[in-house]
Amino acid sequence: MKAVTISDVAKHAGTSKSTVSQFLNERFDYMREDTKKRIEVAIEELGYSPNIVARSLKMKSTKTIGVIVANILHVFSTQVIRSIEDFCNESNFHVIVCNADDDPVKEKRYIDMLRAKQVDGIIAFPTGGNVDLYKRLVSEKYPIVFMDRMIPELPINTVLLDNEKASKLAVDAFLQKGHDQIGMISPSLGKCITPRMERINGYKNALLDHQIPFKQEYLVSAEIPHIQSVLETMLGSPNRPQALLALNDRVLFEILKYTKEHQIRIPEDLAVIGIDDVSFANFYSPALTTVAQPAFEMGKKAAELLLTRISNKESEVEAEIFRFEPQLIKRSSC
Amino acid sequence: MKAVTISDVAKHAGTSKSTVSQFLNERFDYMREDTKKRIEVAIEELGYSPNIVARSLKMKSTKTIGVIVANILHVFSTQVIRSIEDFCNESNFHVIVCNADDDPVKEKRYIDMLRAKQVDGIIAFPTGGNVDLYKRLVSEKYPIVFMDRMIPELPINTVLLDNEKASKLAVDAFLQKGHDQIGMISPSLGKCITPRMERINGYKNALLDHQIPFKQEYLVSAEIPHIQSVLETMLGSPNRPQALLALNDRVLFEILKYTKEHQIRIPEDLAVIGIDDVSFANFYSPALTTVAQPAFEMGKKAAELLLTRISNKESEVEAEIFRFEPQLIKRSSC
């Protein structure tokens, strides 16, 4: 391991640590050209590279942020992380990625660890289970941005899809094709997860807008592994829906699995739209009509919000909710 | 922001910083019960949490590793990161994720930044472009593990798929179905990327094993955006292959797009196997036969190797290559 420090450079260049530090921080205002040169040479010759941990300790800033996602395996999370990483990179920030697995206990552990590591701020997909902890962070003015999910009581900037609109786009598309018997399948609703609640509301409101009566039996939520049997009963019933909205990609997978196994033709027997644009939407048969989320813009926005919050910590920012527009991509499944 | 430090705790507990530190590090050997209690209480009351940056500076270990992937958007990378993260989490390590984008310049920047941040080790999908840099790191005994790609000159532990086997499994499966006119499509080969080279070799060798002559025109590599036209000429020719092996998921996507657009039936007109098990393999029509990589095990292995390397830095480890078994998942596309 290298052990060359700022003192070594100073000695080598025949100057003091302070001056080397000035040099490193590009405060050249009063530095003589030859001192500059000597330091440059010394750094080069010794292969010096500053120890950022030491700097962080002194500066109380690590130039690192934490991102706590529900699950990095979800495509949406991946895209969000990617754009956060890209944005941070431009500002010389690093990102530590954590998987909370939708478990508040894990979430808390990660928040504690990240703070102990003096991370400058956190972007979280909150599980909803650590409201008090977040409250404390807010009161300490610790920079936080929420992504994808909202906790109403908390004054924290939040980046969200316009989830109601996403459902509405789908419902409208179904109607345009003459389907007014529209069902919706959602993952389990136990934990009040923002996009799920809002998409369901959006579905209901869209029906209302068109004076279509809402039928309880057309809206089902269930754990992913149970969706097959849910579909069985829903689609087996005599007055089954003609169209089905998948709340997200996981649900869409289940619907496609079911229709394949039971040879239900899309869209002839059943029109389908999924929220989340999936990788195979284009070349599936039929090509799948989806509602896409602008994941990259959302990630970028979150990073932007966090970094500006970090750079002017004191400014009393109003917490805002930033909504992003979903986009209907018409293909052939509806 | 909190500013409670170890001194505050010491004062509050009526003891010294040293003793508090002993307490924090669970060196209770000589500690009186009541001192322990008092410290416990003080920590609780002040809401103290240790500053890991300060500890890191002193200990010369940050309990953080860096992972440099080619592109986090690839499913394989995502799975690898997830399992690295899980494994590290158990050992209280954090992971910083970086996207090199297959660009050696970016890769170098990230390595430098990670080292400046005193990260304890790095897992990289090497671009192949920074051999000298890696050599220097090796000579400094800096802990590194390579993933997915190999750089032969470098004595660095490397986790790889048995890529030749992956191709062989596919070729054998084709032959079993009576297809001996087997083509293979690969992304561009410009940069000598291990899995690509090895899978191609595996394809050639598997043909050889079965005394099937290798036809140059059956093996094509091209940038992803050009694959459509490559397929056009390959499948348009009079003696076109009956079976097609996709070197990875991106290539598979292109093949499926092409077959859909040109109404080529799978497997009747063209048998298809893809390396990389894709999310929709099961419910695509036809269900897709794939060769799966054990991405989670591979990620875990890499993390394991790196962390043990970090914990006993001095041991002169022989660099090894760890090969993982691909698995043929028979479905209906072949």
Add this chain to the structure above:
DNA sequence: CTGAAAGCGCTTACAG
């Protein structure tokens, strides 16, 4: 069983 002191590698007011 516990405390004073030195030191990890930086930065930054301040003095000259």
Add this chain to the structure above:
DNA sequence: CTGAAAGCGCTTACAG
């Protein structure tokens, strides 16, 4: 224009 000194928040020999 540059250097000596203090300090960021820890840990760890060492002395008692």
